[in-house]
Amino acid sequence: MKIAKEFKWEMGHRLPFHKGKCKNLHGHTYRCMVEIDGAPDENGMVLDYYELKRIIDPIIEEMDHSFMVCSKDTELMNILKSLETKTVVVDFDSTAENICLYLLDRIKKAGLPENIKKVKVRVLETENSYAEDELSLR
Template identity: 30%
Template sequence: MSRTPGEFRIVDKLQKLGDDIQPKQLKYHNRRVLVSKEFTFDAAHHLHAYEGKCKNLHGHTYKAVIGISARPNDIGLTADFGLIKEIWKSRIETYLDHRYLNETLPPMNTTAENMVVWLFEQMEEALASEEVKPLIHEGRTEFIRLYETPTSYAEARREWMTGE
């Protein structure tokens, strides 16, 4: 039966593992691939030694974009998005969401430039941990982008953090 492009249809046959595709075919390649996940959080902070309106206590709805690269596992996944979310929730978000950042982060001026490096370090530490390392083959943080406003962000990239 011939179909026209864009015509609605339901699949003729649902592909079945072992019959239509073999387990060894699930991993299509062994190239490093980057996956990215975004998170938002609301927090308050103020800047020290700064003569502008940010010297006063104020808040932002931040957006963090995390880019992780790895080699695919046996079923073709580089890094499960759910695992990235779990790392965020368990290791990072607790220090950020609805917090006073000057109190919950290490001693630093809570600029986006300082915070993005802290985020990079947290992700690298998580990827190197004994519980995560076996789940993401050769996983590494490639970049972190931290938006302080919808049009302003700071970014940390792997080559700047590690010299690679």
């Protein structure tokens, strides 16, 4: 059985390697759909949506109204620090694909109940562009 919940946040980033507009500082209204697959419990629930929200919200809140920056982008990190800007420092370029993998890793580390067998995350960077991946837990 599968259930899913959507989350949304605002975040800035840049892709220094990009040959087009994404090399510039810019931001998106990101959305992600977190889908979990598992066996329903004795009450018929895979996971209470409130519990899923409790697990995911702290991850989203960390990114919301922040600037995601790769640790190798030292010039930008120094600027963001001087501006006292909320940042999420990561060890990857902030593509939709890498953000998707980042979220999967963070969700895995957050600890889901034993009945959850698989997690899928879809990250929408724009209203019609997304990256998606899934992770088997057991």
